[in-house]
Amino acid sequence: MSRSHKSRIFIGDVHGCATELLDLLELLQFDPAAHALYFVGDLVNRGPRSLDALRLAIEVGADSVLGNHDLHLLGRAAATRSEKELDTLDEILRAPDRDDLLNWLRARPVILTWDDLTLVHAGLHPAWNDLQATAARIEAAIDWKRDPFEQQDLRFATSVRHCDAEGNRAPRSLEGNPTPPPPWEPWYEWYKGTRTVVFGHWATRGIVSRDRLRGLDSGCVWGGRLTAWIAEQDRHLSVPARRTYQHADS
Numbered sequence: 001m002s003r004s005h006k007s008r009i010f011i012g013d014v015h016g017c018a019t020e021l022l023d024l025l026e027l028l029q030f031d032p033a034a035h036a037l038y039f040v041g042d043l044v045n046r047g048p049r050s051l052d053a054l055r056l057a058i059e060v061g062a063d064s065v066l067g068n069h070d071l072h073l074l075g076r077a078a079a080t081r082s083e084k085e086l087d088t089l090d091e092i093l094r095a096p097d098r099d100d101l102l103n104w105l106r107a108r109p110v111i112l113t114w115d116d117l118t119l120v121h122a123g124l125h126p127a128w129n130d131l132q133a134t135a136a137r138i139e140a141a142i143d144w145k146r147d148p149f150e151q152q153d154l155r156f157a158t159s160v161r162h163c164d165a166e167g168n169r170a171p172r173s174l175e176g177n178p179t180p181p182p183p184w185e186p187w188y189e190w191y192k193g194t195r196t197v198v199f200g201h202w203a204t205r206g207i208v209s210r211d212r213l214r215g216l217d218s219g220c221v222w223g224g225r226l227t228a229w230i231a232e233q234d235r236h237l238s239v240p241a242r243r244t245y246q247h248a249d250s
């Protein structure tokens with residue numbers, strides 16, 4: 001079976017929930033000969049088994065776009081970012097296969113596009129029309145010797161929630177507000193593209209199933225669910241979190 005005939009399966013934010021990832025792959029009857037597997041990013045951090053989640057993604061031949069927590073891990077490894085209170089990244093940073101794992105993660109794209117779909121961790125800027133060119137530009141500009149969040153487009157793609165029509169981000173003071181006042185709207189309200197955007201990053205919003213939008217972060221690490229979307233069938237499958245691993249949101 002050629003790659004183009006495989007069903008594409010997208011999995012939401014794993015955040016180190018490797019046990020639930022195994023549960024979900026079993027429920028999906030995941031078969032690498034029949035399925036192409038993609039993660040929306042944030043494979044690691046906050047949850048209990050980030051090392052296993054990362055190793056598993058690589059072992060099963062999956063691909064992923066970079067999420068803000070993946071970038072934070074790479075920043076910590078490069079000492080361009082410092083430890084945060086809720087980080088659960090030490091087991092990766094101390095692993096014997098650390099370099100292989102980090103090299104794999106560092107090589108992941110920021111945006112992946114097909115004729116019909118786009119995969120990005122958080123969201124797309126209203127001014128990004130040619131997504132392939134935008135992705136190439138962002139990826140070419142990454143300098144791993146600097147804090148990745150200093151690069152504004154990279155930061156946008158991996159962390160936006162609300163923005164205005166010009167793509168200006170809502171101020172930090174409004175980050176926790178689910179319905180901030182105008183002009184702030186969820187980034188996807190400004191999306192004019194034709195491809196369906198598959199994304200994660202927004203556990204408090206949860207599953208988004210609207211025209212040209214498939215948001216897959218159902219908050220597994222917060223005690224919610226881990227969700228997969230099978231593109232070829234337009235079908236969701238999910239498994240419950242075995243427990244609540246984190247209580248704060250971010």
Ligand SMILES: [Mn+2]
Binds near residue numbers: 069
């Ligand atoms: Mn995220």
